[in-house]
Amino acid sequence: MEILFATDLPFGRCVAVALPIDEQEIAATLHPEEQAFAQTLGAGRRGGWIGGRVALRTALQQLDVRLDAPLLATPRGAPLLPDGISGSVSHKRSIAVALVAKASGAGIGVDVEQVDPPRLSIAPRVLTERERAHLATLHEEERWRDVLTRFSIKEAIYKALDPFVQRHVAFSEVELAFSSDEMAVRFFLREWEGPFEAAIHWFTHGEVIISSARVLKK
Ligand SMILES: CC(C)(COP(=O)(O)OP(=O)(O)OC[C@H]1O[C@@H](n2cnc3c(N)ncnc32)[C@H](O)[C@@H]1OP(=O)(O)O)[C@@H](O)C(=O)NCCC(=O)NCCS
Structure with a gap:
């Protein structure tokens, strides 16, 4: 997996990973429930979703956030994050990006x-x-x-x-x-x-x- 950058932006920690990624190699780094969810996705969506979760996990680790629960999705489709954390994900064919911050009452998006x-x-x-x-x-x-x-x-x-x-x-x-x-x-x-x-x-x-x-x- 290639991290393209990991940096502090004005609204949070931002991590980008290169796509496509080797899904077999990366799958093992995901939570089992994330792995199971990824398997439900079609080939067109799976790589971006996994890339987004890898970027999210990396960014959260860099904020010293404990990652016990799977990072699935809210009913609205946004990433489901640990309590006290705000965050967002985006991905296109060559890159997946995550932005995370300690919750402050504001919403953040990337x-x-x-x-x-x-x-x-x-x-x-x-x-x-x-x-x-x-x-x-x-x-x-x-x-x-x-x-x-x-x-x-x-x-x-x-x-x-x-x-x-x-x-x-x-x-x-x-x-x-x-x-x-x-x-x-x-x-x-x-x-x-x-x-x-x-x-x-x-x-x-x-x-x-x-x-x-x-x-x-x-
Ligand atoms: C939801 C939307 C913003 C996603 O944008 P996209 O370019 O299709 O795809 P991106 O890769 O940038 O973002 C996808 C991610 O958005 C996130 N997302 C989806 N719905 C979301 C929501 N309601 N709130 C926050 N994040 C959301 C998810 O994390 C998703 O990735 P994942 O499913 O792999 O976790 C877009 O499809 C949409 O519906 N836009 C509505 C119209 C709009 O943008 N209006 C602008 C005026 S404010």
């Missing part, structure tokens, strides 16, 4: 997205009207990166927000406003939950963007 190939056709689904207007002001070669960054940050926000709202949140319910090199997050939640405050972070690692978010109810 997302990883492959930069290639460009898929600009997702823009109408991901962007609000104001974000689309901003996109139109950019040079053509900057547009895909803008859309993908917003997509990834919104997915990280979704995971951080989910413990509070426990429902599907559409991309149009969150707007990201660029100002120089900072970003502000505005919520337009259709159920009027909140108010929430969000902080975000993102960086590029090789061929992927890794975004993270922390959401707090004010």
Whole structure:
């Protein structure tokens, strides 16, 4: 197994492992109930799930968290973590990432997205009207990166927000406003939950963007 990086990000400890992994070799490092769950998954989902659990376990060990129970899933699909810990997982074809932190009342989320190939056709689904207007002001070669960054940050926000709202949140319910090199997050939640405050972070690692978010109810 190859650890791509293990680092402190603003919202927690982040560990990334390279995919694909040798599932036979890794299976033995998982909790027996995690191994059993992994066997229920189809081939398309199993490698990412195992990679995410390996990244989670590694990150939790680095926070000195005791790992007695299996890291399965909540009814909402988020990783089920030990008491007192918040965390999130994301995986794409080449990488699985986990973000964990001591619970502080905030939700945290992580997302990883492959930069290639460009898929600009997702823009109408991901962007609000104001974000689309901003996109139109950019040079053509900057547009895909803008859309993908917003997509990834919104997915990280979704995971951080989910413990509070426990429902599907559409991309149009969150707007990201660029100002120089900072970003502000505005919520337009259709159920009027909140108010929430969000902080975000993102960086590029090789061929992927890794975004993270922390959401707090004010
Ligand atoms: C759930 C969702 C965010 C997952 O994103 P994805 O790009 O498909 O997949 P990722 O690899 O990034 O993330 C998958 C992980 O998300 C986590 N996850 C799933 N549902 C979750 C939830 N409700 N809350 C938090 N985390 C969740 C799981 O850990 C899952 O990995 P695992 O099953 O291996 O443990 C996405 O499928 C989704 O439903 N998005 C809703 C719309 C949205 O993002 N809106 C943004 C506006 S805020």
